[in-house]
Amino acid sequence: MHDAGKVIIGLAIFVLLITFPIWFTLASGKAGHRPELELPKNETQCVESKEYMKAWHMDLLNDWRDAAVRDGKRMYVAEDGKKYVMSLSLTCLKCHTNKAKFCDECHNYVGVVPYCWDCHVDPKGD
Amino acid sequence: MLEKALEGSRRYWIWIGFLLAIIGAGVIAYLLQMRDGLAVTG
Amino acid sequence: MDESRRNFLKCSTVGVAGLGLAVPVATAIGKALTTETLPGHLSAKRWALVVDIAKCQSPDVQHACVEACHQIHNVPNIEDKHHEVKWIWKQTYTEAFPDQVHEYTEDRLKDAPVLVLCNHCERPPCVRVCPTQATFKRADGIVMMDMHRCIGCRYCIAACPYGARSFNWKDPVPHIKNVHANFPTRCKGVVEKCNLCAERLAQGLAPACVEAANRVAGPDAMVFGDLGQPDSNVARALRTRHTIRRKPSLGTAPHVFYVV
Numbered sequence: 369m370h371d372a373g374k375v376i377i378g379l380a381i382f383v384l385l386i387t388f389p390i391w392f393t394l395a396s397g398k399a400g401h402r403p404e405l406e407l408p409k410n411e412t413q414c415v416e417s418k419e420y421m422k423a424w425h426m427d428l429l430n431d432w433r434d435a436a437v438r439d440g441k442r443m444y445v446a447e448d449g450k451k452y453v454m455s456l457s458l459t460c461l462k463c464h465t466n467k468a469k470f471c472d473e474c475h476n477y478v479g480v481v482p483y484c485w486d487c488h489v490d491p492k493g494d
Numbered sequence: 495m496l497e498k499a500l501e502g503s504r505r506y507w508i509w510i511g512f513l514l515a516i517i518g519a520g521v522i523a524y525l526l527q528m529r530d531g532l533a534v535t536g
Numbered sequence: 537m538d539e540s541r542r543n544f545l546k547c548s549t550v551g552v553a554g555l556g557l558a559v560p561v562a563t564a565i566g567k568a569l570t571t572e573t574l575p576g577h578l579s580a581k582r583w584a585l586v587v588d589i590a591k592c593q594s595p596d597v598q599h600a601c602v603e604a605c606h607q608i609h610n611v612p613n614i615e616d617k618h619h620e621v622k623w624i625w626k627q628t629y630t631e632a633f634p635d636q637v638h639e640y641t642e643d644r645l646k647d648a649p650v651l652v653l654c655n656h657c658e659r660p661p662c663v664r665v666c667p668t669q670a671t672f673k674r675a676d677g678i679v680m681m682d683m684h685r686c687i688g689c690r691y692c693i694a695a696c697p698y699g700a701r702s703f704n705w706k707d708p709v710p711h712i713k714n715v716h717a718n719f720p721t722r723c724k725g726v727v728e729k730c731n732l733c734a735e736r737l738a739q740g741l742a743p744a745c746v747e748a749a750n751r752v753a754g755p756d757a758m759v760f761g762d763l764g765q766p767d768s769n770v771a772r773a774l775r776t777r778h779t780i781r782r783k784p785s786l787g788t789a790p791h792v793f794y795v796v
Binding site: 428431433435437438439440441442443444445451453454457458483486487488489490491 | 569575610680683684716718719721
């Protein structure tokens with residue numbers, strides 16, 4: 369075992385590398401960071417309940433997409449009977465005016481990259 | 495094993511350099527197409 | 537919205553426990569939301585367009601049509617012909633109607649510029665070849681694309697005999713002068729084409745090219761309407777005037793007609 373020194377150094381480097389996400393987050397001081405959403409100021413009611421939107425907005429948006437594009441139905445009738453035009457840019461972003469402080473805040477946190485904004489336009493410019 | 499690859503004549507190193515240049519060109523082309531899409535090749 | 541989804545929505549407000557149980561049910565059921573068309577939307581059994589070649593010949597008219605369309609649909613303006621994207625454009629009569637011309641075709645037509653666009657065929661080859669059903673034909677005859685599903689295979693480009701489809705070889709956004717927020721742009725790697733202004737019809741407006749042509753060239757330069765109604769303006773125009781279709785021998789049955 370005359371190489372013990374080299375092996376130990378090697379192992380130490382290995383451990384350091386695979387724990388990179390842990391110590392890097394700790395060192396950057398963002399360990400306790402949680403996404404903070406900027407909620408609309410003038411509106412308290414989204415198209416559906418808060419719990420539903422939180423958990424299922426992606427499915428709702430997929431349904432909206434299919435209804436508008438495939439079936440040519442562009443008006444959504446919500447659970448409470450209110451009607452909304454199914455448009456990401458014009459309906460969602462009308463209240464959630466700041467995409468960076470609403471959509472991106474959570475999406476970045478959990479590391480999902482929805483492709484909505486590859487094409488759909490943020491009316492305020494990217 | 496690897497040390498055998500690290501020694502050779504001048505001709506050997508020229509040849510390795512040439513091969514690396516080709517690989518490099520390939521990598522650059524790949525990255526360009528990643529960025530610009532199929533417009534690169536048509 | 538069907539009952540199961542209503543129930544699910546109610547459940548979901550009860551609490552997280554409700555969520556956990558109801559969720560698999562709701563997602564398994566799939567599409568179950570209540571939707572409507574927008575108030576005042578235009579509908580038809582079969583949309584059709586009649587273009588008057590003579591009235592739509594001047595550069596002013598053609599420019600107005602192309603601009604109107606490309607502006608509202610965020611169509612990029614790319615100089616390089618290889619990467620060009622177009623929804624409506626001009627071609628000479630000879631190019632547009634290769635099986636109508638012969639050595640002695642009259643001068644007024646031979647090199648006349650004609651406005652061409654997607655023909656919204658009755659039997660669209662692009663729809664047949666699309667492996668993902670990104671291109672589909674609506675019940676009212678509009679051949680439309682669902683950009684979310686396009687994988688950029690370009691079979692449709694090969695299949696379309698009219699060259700009505702363009703591929704986004706590169707990111708189109710930097711080539712759009714004023715991005716119109718009401719309509720999505722496209723990304724690199726998808727095919728696009730005229731959608732007969734489906735989004736405008738949904739709001740009760742005529743297609744942008746029709747509006748522009750009739751504004752600049754006077755009424756009936758382009759006639760748009762429902763071919764399914766015998767008394768509609770298009771049906772009347774087709775009955776009373778001599779019209780031709782592009783490449784009729786291919787059997788695609790275009791629904792853009794041209795008054796010669």
